[in-house]
Amino acid sequence: MNEKKGLHWADKFAEQIITKNTGKKEYLIESAVTPSGVVHAGNFREILTQHFIFKALLDKKVKAKHLYFWDDYDRFRKVPAGISEKWKQYIGLPITKIPDPWGCHDSYAEHFKEKTIKEMEKLGVEVEFKSAKEEYEKGTFTEQIKIALQNTEKIKKILNKFRKEPLSQDWLPIRVYCEKCGKDTTKAKYSEGYMVEYECECGFKNKINFKEKPGFVKMPWRIDWPARWTYYDIDFESSGKEHQAAGGSVDTADLIVRQVFNHEPPIEPMYEFIYFKGQKEKMSSSKGNVITISDLLEVYEPEVIRYMYTTKINKSFEISFDADLLNVYNYYDKAKKMYYNKTEETAIDENEVRKYWLSKLTNEYIELPQFSVCVNAIQIAVGNIKKAKEVLKKTGHPYKNADERLKLAWNWVQKYAPEQFKFTVKQNLEEIKEDIRLNTWSEEIKELLSETADEIEKEKTGDELQQFIFETAKKKEIPIKIAFMTFYQLILGKSRGPKLGPFLTSLNKEFAVKRLRLEA
DSSP: OOOOOSSSSHHHHHHHHHTTTTTTTOOOEEEEEOOOOOOTTTTTHHHHHHHHHHHHHTTTOOEEEEEEEOOOOSSSOOTTTTGGGGGGGGGGSBGGSSOOOTSSSSSSHHHHHHHHHHHHHHHOOEEEEHHHHHHHTTTTTHHHHHHHHTHHHHHHHHHHOOOOOOOTTOOSSSSETTTTTOOOEEEEEOOOOEEEEEEEETTTTTEEETTTSSTTEEHHHHHHHHHEEEETTTOOEEEEEEHHHHSSHHHHHHHHHHHHSOOOOBBBOOEEOOEEEEEOOOOHHHTOEEEEEHHHHTTSHHHHHHHHHTTTSSEEEEOOOTOOOOOHHHHHHHHHHHHTOOOSSSSOOOHHHHHHHHHHHHOOOOOOOHHHHHHHHHHHTOHHHHHHHHHHHHOOOOOTTOHHHHEEEEHHHHHTOOOGGOOOOOOOOOHTTTTTGGOOOOHHHHHHHHHHHHHHHTTTOOHHHHHHHHHHHHHTTHHHHHHHHHHHHHHHSSOSSOHHHHHHHOOHHHHHHHHHHTTT
């Protein structure tokens, strides 16, 4: 195996983390999301970026942990499209206390959590989950809340630097959830220590000690984030461009963590957006232009998805469902062969080797046919996996472990493949005779077809058959393009198809011979 290290960005960040805090007992990586909508493939760039850093740290023989923080104590802000207007009554409640509109989970937040957890498991992402709701209710951030309140003016000054309108005179760095109605439609006053007095729009008012009665006082996002960095002593957390824009949450979090919580921010690089090929805007749940990991898993193997996300984090990339998907598989297969020393190439790309190492979910080399080969085999077998494996075996391709790739290839053909990659073997010659104008074909063409049938009966290989057709057409002065097109028309009813020689050998021999001899 090729396992040279330190060439990939994940390794470089891992080295930075260790150098910044040499000798730390355990390094902590954090990623987070608010489960108020679909966690899409764009969100997963953060998850997988942190996961790769975590994996690189472990490879350097240090202890590390990847914390995944559910910001599930955020307020329900508005009713999304497609959900009943009845849910307006829940605006202001934390998303963990809102009923699931689809009725299948305990709460609105849990509905979106479950799918994400399953997707992470399928991609082999190991994390320790944390719930903001549970942590606030346990009183985890009590001291950070107190420090924030004691530094209200300092925080206001930091936030106002980046605001057009300054914060109000009575603004506080907290939100209070009402003990009676549960909403954050409250106005609060801070006296001292752990004491907060509040009044809610519902009419309820009270004075509470948030140390003795935790869970009702929460810090808003721009204060909560640096407070978390401080409490857990986070070493690394990448974030998207929207957070790293001038005056964005990263700028304010860095100032607050240093000036208010007296702590250094983690290493926090920016990652670029991911786009669906042809899409002009970044993925957004609110705009409805999202692709999920579940969508990708319909046509991409988990390791191939991981491989795509090893792209440099400061570069955007497109997720393709068109013909470029075939290239993604080819690049992945090539990197895999390099890693396991199964390639005949003399020049080894060590960065590609490392990308495969980060992508892999097994330590065993499993030989698979090219995805494009599977696309052809599964169409010849009309979606039947068992028959498609027989086609692979017959044409000399790896077939024993090809079930999953064949299934994904069939999904791709059914849902996304461009027309030039789709075909159906026409079983009845009589039905297509007129369409392909069989009665106009020259004697030379018919001879070429018949002689090729003879070669098939001799059990010639696909490459041998390809060469035979090419040379025979040339001898008979049949233009090569016309010759090949004739075969495709006769078998597929269209002028293009898979590589001809291997395709002919993949067909049932009796069928292929009869068809080329123009027998019904």
